[in-house]
Amino acid sequence: MGNVIALSKIGISVLGASDPNDFIFHSSYNTFKIIIEGDVTDTIPALGSKTIQVAHGLPFIPLVTAFALENGKAWAFPPNSPNITGTFPRIGYLKTGIVFNYISADEDYIYFNFDNTGVANKDVTVKFYCLEAI
Amino acid sequence: MKVALSKPTYPVIGETDPRNLIFSTEYGTLKYEAKSSIILTLEAGFFGDSISFTHNLGYVPFVEVYMENPVGDYEYCPVNGSGATVLWSSTFRVTTTQIIFSVESTGFFNDTDFTFLFFIFKNDTDLI
Numbered sequence: 339m340g341n342v343i344a345l346s347k348i349g350i351s352v353l354g355a356s357d358p359n360d361f362i363f364h365s366s367y368n369t370f371k372i373i374i375e376g377d378v379t380d381t382i383p384a385l386g387s388k389t390i391q392v393a394h395g396l397p398f399i400p401l402v403t404a405f406a407l408e409n410g411k412a413w414a415f416p417p418n419s420p421n422i423t424g425t426f427p428r429i430g431y432l433k434t435g436i437v438f439n440y441i442s443a444d445e446d447y448i449y450f451n452f453d454n455t456g457v458a459n460k461d462v463t464v465k466f467y468c469l470e471a472i
Numbered sequence: 473m474k475v476a477l478s479k480p481t482y483p484v485i486g487e488t489d490p491r492n493l494i495f496s497t498e499y500g501t502l503k504y505e506a507k508s509s510i511i512l513t514l515e516a517g518f519f520g521d522s523i524s525f526t527h528n529l530g531y532v533p534f535v536e537v538y539m540e541n542p543v544g545d546y547e548y549c550p551v552n553g554s555g556a557t558v559l560w561s562s563t564f565r566v567t568t569t570q571i572i573f574s575v576e577s578t579g580f581f582n583d584t585d586f587t588f589l590f591f592i593f594k595n596d597t598d599l600i
Binding site: 340343363365367368369370371372373375377397398405407412413414415416417418419420421422424425426427428429430431463465467469470471 | 477479480489490491493494495496499500501502515518519520521522532534537549550563564565566567568572574575576577595597598599600
């Protein structure tokens with residue numbers, strides 16, 4: 339075994355630890371590096387859908403995660419989810435009409451797909467992180 | 473000046489491809505604030521409910537959420553699932569003070585627990 343650089347969590351001996359969960363950092367394990375982070379704002383048309391496209395400029399297809407903010411709302415919501423304003427026992431979700439359907443990526447672009455079931459255009463901002471190569 | 477550690481067989485000097493690096497000060501990392509869990513009990517016959525966890529960070533943090541479904545498996549949230557006679561889904565939203573976890577279903581015959589396991593990171597999404 340070669341040399342390692344390791345930092346253990348408080349209360350755990352760095353020399354005796356072997357569980358990766360006991361380390362803050364260990365050079366034997368890769369880390370998720372935030373290779374790119376950014377945001378993009380676009381308008382989702384009423385009763386329609388839109389795929390927002392962002393060029394990533396990386397020489398590989400990145401692993402991407404993101405959160406969305408609907409203009410005028412005070413919370414972020416994740417991909418694969420409707421934007422909900424509340425949940426009620428006899429109704430279920432109360433939705434704004436915006437649905438963040440998916441994230442995908444290829445050699446050149448990241449794609450964020452949304453639906454808008456409302457009767458007014460709505461602006462959304464997406465905060466995205468490229469963490470690693472797929 | 474920067475600090476970098478390359479993967480085995482890659483010389484660290486001159487290496488600029490992040491795929492070949494274990495760590496580099498050129499790139500940010502996700503910094504862990506807390507790991508916790510919370511149980512939402514959906515009462516029999518209810519179509520939805522929510523439960524919140526207060527983080528009080530003052531900004532919308534990066535989070536990762538998993539949900540233990542009614543058959544005991546952890547799935548990456550948001551989740552859509554089904555059983556023999558019922559459908560369910562779960563999602564969450566993040567404010568500057570809370571994470572609000574929600575479940576919607578077509579109605580269970582009995583009270584049903586949904587456990588959300590979540591990781592909160594220090595990283596500010598800067599969305600608000």
